[in-house]
Amino acid sequence: MTFPRSAPVDVIAYALWPTAPQLPAKDVNPWQAALHAVEQQPAMQQLARLQAVKLAYPTDDSSCSSHEWACAQALGWQLPNDLLPFAALAAHEHQLTCPPDHGWAFVDLVHAEFNQGQMFYSLPASLTASESDGFLQAMQTYFEEDRIHLQTLAAGRYLAHGMGLKNLPSVSLAQVLQDGTHALAESQPLAAQSPAQRLLRRLQNEMQMLLYTHPLNEQRQQTVNSFWLSGTGDLPAGSNSHVKLHTGLQTSFLAQDTQAWAAQWARLAEEIIWPALQQNRSVLLCGPQRVVQLQAGKSNWMQALKHRFFTPSLSGMLP
Numbered sequence: 322m323t324f325p326r327s328a329p330v331d332v333i334a335y336a337l338w339p340t341a342p343q344l345p346a347k348d349v350n351p352w353q354a355a356l357h358a359v360e361q362q363p364a365m366q367q368l369a370r371l372q373a374v375k376l377a378y379p380t381d382d383s384s385c386s387s388h389e390w391a392c393a394q395a396l397g398w399q400l401p402n403d404l405l406p407f408a409a410l411a412a413h414e415h416q417l418t419c420p421p422d423h424g425w426a427f428v429d430l431v432h433a434e435f436n437q438g439q440m441f442y443s444l445p446a447s448l449t450a451s452e453s454d455g456f457l458q459a460m461q462t463y464f465e466e467d468r469i470h471l472q473t474l475a476a477g478r479y480l481a482h483g484m485g486l487k488n489l490p491s492v493s494l495a496q497v498l499q500d501g502t503h504a505l506a507e508s509q510p511l512a513a514q515s516p517a518q519r520l521l522r523r524l525q526n527e528m529q530m531l532l533y534t535h536p537l538n539e540q541r542q543q544t545v546n547s548f549w550l551s552g553t554g555d556l557p558a559g560s561n562s563h564v565k566l567h568t569g570l571q572t573s574f575l576a577q578d579t580q581a582w583a584a585q586w587a588r589l590a591e592e593i594i595w596p597a598l599q600q601n602r603s604v605l606l607c608g609p610q611r612v613v614q615l616q617a618g619k620s621n622w623m624q625a626l627k628h629r630f631f632t633p634s635l636s637g638m639l640p
Contacts, residue, residue, distance in 0.1 A: 329563040330395040333388075336606040355582055362587040364591040383500065385493040405493070410556055412480055419470075426489070428550055448545070450476045453477050467520055469481050498571075528547060532545055
């Protein structure tokens with residue numbers, strides 16, 4: 322997939338539902354009801370008559386989510402999926418700088434939970450700016466000892482830069498929030514890991530011990546017990562500045578709150594997707610292992626996707 326360098330593109334994250342093999346049988350009916358609710362909305366009636374073209378998302382690469390891959394394509398990045406420089410892009414947008422031999426990364430506070438050989442991650446609910454600052458103060462000394470500098474980007478999310486982050490491959494936060502990780506499996510044997518990878522693992526272990534007993538966690542229903550580092554890589558020159566990522570469906574999708582997801586989808590259709598198409602912006606809808614582009618033309622992609630979603634032998638396929 323290629324876009325003109327200045328093409329306006331809207332990327333809608335979590336806009337496509339899970340395919341049937343990814344869902345237990347008991348979870349199919351709520352998604353059916355949610356999709357039916359979405360279809361009844363006036364803006365959706367207009368959108369359903371467009372064509373949807375399936376894009377070649379590399380489903381065998383688990384380093385980034387489908388919407389991050391779609392954004393990278395729209396931005397014009399020809400980069401490995403484990404070096405998509407979203408942190409450097411955020412620093413550029415906020416007019417932040419770092420030494421040329423440093424790399425940028427996101428550091429996100431997370432709640433990590435071990436279950437049957439898997440580590441599952443979630444974003445701490447209702448994290449306040451004050452709590453975020455408190456956790457930052459506790460963590461900062463440890464990071465600075467390793468010459469990694471942190472600054473707040475949003476509550477629970479920090480921008481980090483340091484020499485060890487330069488060209489350090491990473492798995493995106495969106496990907497681990499959706500799928501988790503194998504708790505006992507290393508991507509590489511210890512001897513084959515770079516000094517930066519070993520440093521990161523040590524920092525994670527230190528932060529888990531520090532945060533476990535942090536006073537701020539005593540008042541929280543869901544503890545902050547780890548961090549995830551992602552968004553690494555060098556920002557290419559001349560990235561498309563007309564790409565917008567919309568993540569308003571994330572919380573309801575990850576929680577499988579299908580009613581809230583359907584209501585938010587309807588608002589997106591009316592307030593963002595249909596107006597974008599009227600302004601000749603490209604719209605990419607993203608979901609687990611799928612990306613489709615809405616285009617002018619007579620079709621009913623919603624019905625086609627529904628049919629294939631609820632037909633196991635054809636699930637996940639498009640016309």
